[in-house]
Amino acid sequence: MKHCIWCRRTEQETTFNKEAHTIPKTLGGQDICINVCDICNQFFGQHYQSSPSVETVIKETFNITRIRLLDKEHIGKNKAVTKFSSQYFKVDLTKHKLELKPAYRLQKGFQEKMGRQIKKGLYKIFLEETERQKYDGHNPQYDFIREFCRYDLGDYPVFYFERLHGIIAMAKSWTVRPEFFLDPDQQFKYLVREPSFFEFEFLGHVFGIATSRHWELAIDNYIKKTTEAKRQFFRRWRLVKNFNDIDLSLSILDDVDRP
Ligand SMILES: [Zn+2]
Helix, strand or coil: CCCCCCCCEEEECCCCCCEEECCCHCCCCCCCCCCCCHHHHHHHHCCEEEEECHHHHHHHHHHHHHHHHHHHHHHHCCCCCCCCCCCCEEEEECEEEEEEHHHHHCCHHHHHHHHHHHHHHHHHHHHHHHHHHHCCCCCHHHHHHHHHHHHCCCCCCEEEEECCCHHHHCCHHHHHCCCCCCCCCHHHHHHHHCEHHHHHHHHEEEEECCCCCCCHHHHHHHHHHHHHHHCCCCEEEEEECCCHHHCCCCHHHHHHHHH
């Protein structure tokens, strides 16, 4: 019987008619989490108070990255992507620049709202993929993720690791169809495994999230371990607060683009 990982309702209490993509379809995601009910699925696609929807924020921000990674072969006249329109951003694909549209730039705290929605979106993908790949989305360990993503309670960290070099070892197929890897042997060596944290690579970006409500107890050890593992390839890490804490247009790639 279907059992929603977000609200905990079952097929007897609610409907499961719509397909819930773990990674937005508009971002190229094709995987479905069957244990997401229609109400929760719809919730993630709606505005939340004055914040844009989690799905829209994830779609818009990471599509900027995706287009950046695809650009040489796929963007331009008569190519797969000819133009990019965004509700929130003004994007200059040739100069790899992006900024919020004036209407949003002037809204107080908007960047931070977007940052919070991005964080929820990354936790959401993690939990839905954990359910899809490991049937472990209902684990009580992840209750804090339910509270954060679905009910806007609390605040949890997203670490962003800034690369040292513009070389991103990533298959083009991942850009066309992004995937989320939970299994350590599919991962890169610089990603560390810790009981209270999970690190992953998503569209060329490297993130770390908490997998325990009590992550603060393990933070010192985690920072030490992750800094050591990334020394060769990463410049620094930061906690995501605003959307522009993430190098969405992958400006680091400009290093290798230049002759
Ligand atoms: Zn639900």
